[in-house]
Amino acid sequence: MNIDENDIPALARGCAVLGTGGGGGVRAGSLASIRAVRESGPVPLVRLADLPDDALVVPLSGIGAPTVSHEMIHGEDEPRRIAEEIERLFGRPPAAIMSSEIGGANGVAPVAWAARLGLPLLDADGMGRAFPEVQMVSMYVAGIPADLVIMSDVAGNVVTIRPVDGLWSERIARAVCVAAGSHALMSDYVLTAGRARGAVIEGTVTRALEVGRVTEGAAEPLEALRGLLKAARLVTGKLTDVERRTTGGFVRGTATIEGTGDDRGRRLTLELQNENLVAVEDGKVRAMVPDLITVVDTETATAVQTEGLRYGQRVTVLAWPCDPLWRTPKGLETAGPRAFGYDLDYVPVEELTAHG
């Protein structure tokens, strides 16, 4: 299957839903992808099973401050420089590009990067959603050492880091990113197709496309989306309060949704930290990270990003299970509620929502 120009709007919508409120805006990535595909042709979407064991898979993502990414957009050459560096290091060229994070901007932009490199896009990613920190990826959970990070910036610099672990990887990559003007393209966990099996979350590009398409022309977009995701509808109502505060470089906040219609009288609060992390009703947790919680417009089923939350919006909060990898002890240690500072024992969303 190929991804062509006409697939990109659906992919962008799907990535926004899987972004659980974060992951960055999909607009610039969509425009870059449409342009790249027009100029370089459609991008083949390949499965891991299609690749030989020694094929090099390159996970790519943008790293930096959202405010900067809206102002200083990527150049065209960053992916090429990373690919060249990988060829120098490994003695052979990359075989496929992979999105590190399917949720948000980093789910759409890889189509542009793959098109520019003339490489296929792997139908997989490292999260199945969006997360704020670089060690919150499936490759880390699978125990693949974070011993190589390659970054390229708009100026043409290429930085290769050999960190001792994932936390150092995050620390040094952030410092390089700041020096590069708070915006860079990054590849970490470069891996062979053989090692990628079981260490990446497969089928997520197809999933994002399905999610984006299911609401297209649907008579009841919300029901169509909920059905496809097999999501629990936590509440349908009106956004009555959004409180934001910046701490430790991240925007944290709380959003309150008061039920309307059949949900009248109910009140759900969402804890936000770039993404929607915990949903609480009547003092009881209804869903929590790493399960996916997305706020969508009740009428159109379009995802609403955390920074786009405004009083008075008519929204529905959907929650559905994360990839099983995130429910392993290492997965929960990496991206469970405690990794975000919430003193909660993880309970799967299916159990929390079983009786309501």
Place this chain on the structure above:
Amino acid sequence: MADLRIGIDVGGTNTDAVVLDAGGRVIAKAKRPTTPEVTGGLRAALDAVLAELEGGGGGRGDVTRVMLGTTHATNAILERRGLGRVAVVRLGAPATTAVPPLSDWPDDLRAAVSAGEAIVPGGHYVDGREISPLDLDAVRRFLDGVRADAVAVSGVFSPADDAHERRVEELVRAEYGLPVSVSHEIGSLGLLERENATVLNAALYGVAGHVTDALVTALAERGLGARPYLAQNDGTLMTLEHAARLPVSTIGSGPANSLRGAAYLSGVADAVVVDVGGTSTDLGVLSGGFPRESAAAVEIGGVLTNFRMPDILAIALGGGTVARPHAVGPDSVGYRITREALVFGGTTATMTDAAVSAGRVPPGADGWRDRLRHDMSEEIADILESAVTRADSMVIDAVDRMTLGRTDRPLVAVGGGAFLLPDRIPGVSRVIRPEHAEVANAVGAAIALASGRVDTILPAGESRTEAIESAKEEARARAVAAGADPAGVEIVDLLEVPLSYLSEPAVRVHVKAAGPLSR
């Protein structure tokens, strides 16, 4: 009776004009249909209001200022008519090349406007360093190869550092003699949206010249020696010289004028304003006498821009909206209301009929109720009754969306269809119906101030206070440049937003200054 002001507002359906005396009282008002080319309706409204003024013993020689809010620019973009060809220069290479200028424009608008696009070395990083030294020769090579009426320049992070944009502006003026639009004067952070607004601005220079000429000619023909001003989208005014440089700021001036007029006529500075027209109702919020601005990007003619516009919620409900057994609108009989509505002897049940049958009658139209009572079938009566219920719940829902949960503010009802609104609306403290409410937008234009604004990124550390002071100074200077009296300029808005993910703490600062026009 010296020092009279005339306010004119060109709306979608009507062109309204008012004369205010030195004490700010409305002494003449007129409403005329808006004509397709706009200028005809403007002249008609101006003639009508002058006739009323002179009929009441006033003299046109006493008119010192004329303020115009117009839709010329909006119409030009929507209809792709009269737009200039723009050479688009972005300063940012090697950054930003993944998404070139105008990537998201509709093809026909791009074809009508673009003379060519280039991304040349220049622009700044978020921390103030240059991305590349500015390459003026690359700008020359590009401009030598295109035929353009104007040039638009957008530099990466120019709202924080405008040096590169200014140098290109000087070059274009000196070497090419073309008008230049620079993005730091137009929008805030968000390169693509600011660039879009800058290109639209450059494309509108010809239209702006046409509006200015039409206004100046109309005034001269009528022997008016008044100084003319144009209204902009934040509810303030600019001189014609200023408007000639920033025509894009006239877009959206109508709702802003209506909000400011409502504040003035009601004497309330914090309120929800509901402007009911013939086909739609606009809701906005007054905060400190100025329109609350939208946080979201605004689309004009299919192009996303980021200049600040009043936060307006429009619903398809007006005096001409058609009432049916189980629905209200969204269609309207529009200007045909005086033939088609039941109260005017027509056969279409409209919201005007529904309101009148519920006892809501426009001022001075008490006879309408009797006109309606004759031979009304039970079916029609039912339709009208349910239409009122539906319309009220549409308004209540919209008011709730705009009030952000605060229920202590009043609602000011303005516009020709204000009588549609009920006297009690949940979510507001009371409903105010000021005199002259039907021409609130023209009043808003007549009483507007001149303003200037600055939107930039500043360090959040020790130098913050000083940096904010200098941003305030710049905003004041811009207000004076727009026509404000230096003695009367005040900072009316100061907004600080902390930025995430940056190494050095930084804040985004938005400052707005405004003051009365200088004499």
